[in-house]
Amino acid sequence: MMRPFAVALFASVACFSAAPSFAQQAQSEDDIVVVGERLQEMVRTFVGEVAAAPSAERQMARWDHHICPLVAGLPARQMQYVADRIARRAHQVDIETDGPGCRANILIFVTPDAGRLATGIVDEYRTLVGYYSTSGLSTLGRGPLDDFTNSSAPVRWWHVNQTVSADGQELGGDNGTQVIRGGPPPSRLRRPTRQDFLRVLIIVDARQAEGIQLQALADYLAMVSLAQLDPEGQTVGTPTILNLFADRDAARPVPAGMTQWDEAYLEGLYTARRTASVDLWQRRDISRTMVEQLDPTAEAGSSN
Template structure:
């Protein structure tokens, strides 16, 4: 896996927001704002939620996920807030069965919190190797030119860019033109998509005043699942409405909702080498329906 560019990381530090600019305590204070949502959901609504969020790899028609270890770096926050953010995302990753990376690990998730989000995003986008612009075995697979331009130019409070790589069923990366040991089948592919790295840029000015614990869970979602930045989640209970709810004068979620955690559980339990993203979406929807349907009296899920 290619190491995150030191030059890009330095840019993030130079454009960093001053300590305390979030103006929020890093302590996590659970609330019931998002946890008392009635979670009985029709399957069609869940299917729409899954389809809206997920963004499959366009080259293999599969939804990627992390394999085992996630190594986080945060640029632009003081140590206290930065460590809280790392710990919160690591805890969410652990809930999904991912293992913590060893001290001194090479970062594969880098979060830039900056008052010059456009400059950082443009610097990232200009590093074609870093964003896997050529979609090759050494640097990984990513979305296309249009999506990269959108990443560089959007005015969204948070923007993200994922790179994955093609691996065989055991997780060994497959080089361009390489051979795989199984031809696959109608229900299973001979390959899978594993995340390689993710770069996240947070606009510190737009994030100012947002609850820090809520922001940490928002960043957890976009660190652990390749979500469509253009997804319309307004009709669903999700932490991804954090900024849009605030813009419309609503309180918004204070943490991941049960829909969010069920989606992540579904993603990380779905077949990794499924024959198509459609099959994976079906599996995620099934898992969410089981998680979000209250058990009948005397029965367990």
């Protein structure tokens, strides 16, 4: 149950009191073709770097209907702002937010001792992080969980996914996949199951986040709440909120919020085929949607 977890974890949290745009010039048809091809390659590279899926399932997960963000470790008004910002971004991809008193499934903790909190959670709340090989649950695995625990990044995140039927029903049987009745048969391109997020745990290092604008931080947290992303993905040179801390540390202009690339990625994820046999097809769906939205004849940049 999430509420006891949330109460216990709250007690352990210590409190502490513009993206690039592309200039446009008149272009010939040949120029547009070249730019379009370059855009496609940039998008494929970006998706290949950031998209993550459990190797055992080889299917990308997403939220299904409702989220319930819980934020701890900031002043009350700032916590509410972050939660509201995540809700707004979720609404853009047709995911609604439950009301007050809901059971939290996005847990965000801001603390000056992020490493200690991460270690404590993984050691004491292993069910929360999907440590055990529980039927029907999937994560990126023990190695990435160790990376989460020992990370020195300003923000670390961990997703726990649930295998459900194609229409969202929880599965029965000993292995969580046996009892599937009705629906189309599996094929080379399609499975009778899909991956839904069950919960997301995010820890923000308060010291490393100091000086970051709250809107930018909130959009960063929204991005990693709504998508399972590779924390080792290389995104330098791509207009994305994921470069927030790297740009700050390198004294480059930092994004003010999610960029059109980020919004296009989320749109691609939340419109991709959910029962794809392997995540390759989902990555292609995301890339296709991104290219359609990032029209090279239109401006790209941050969206507030």
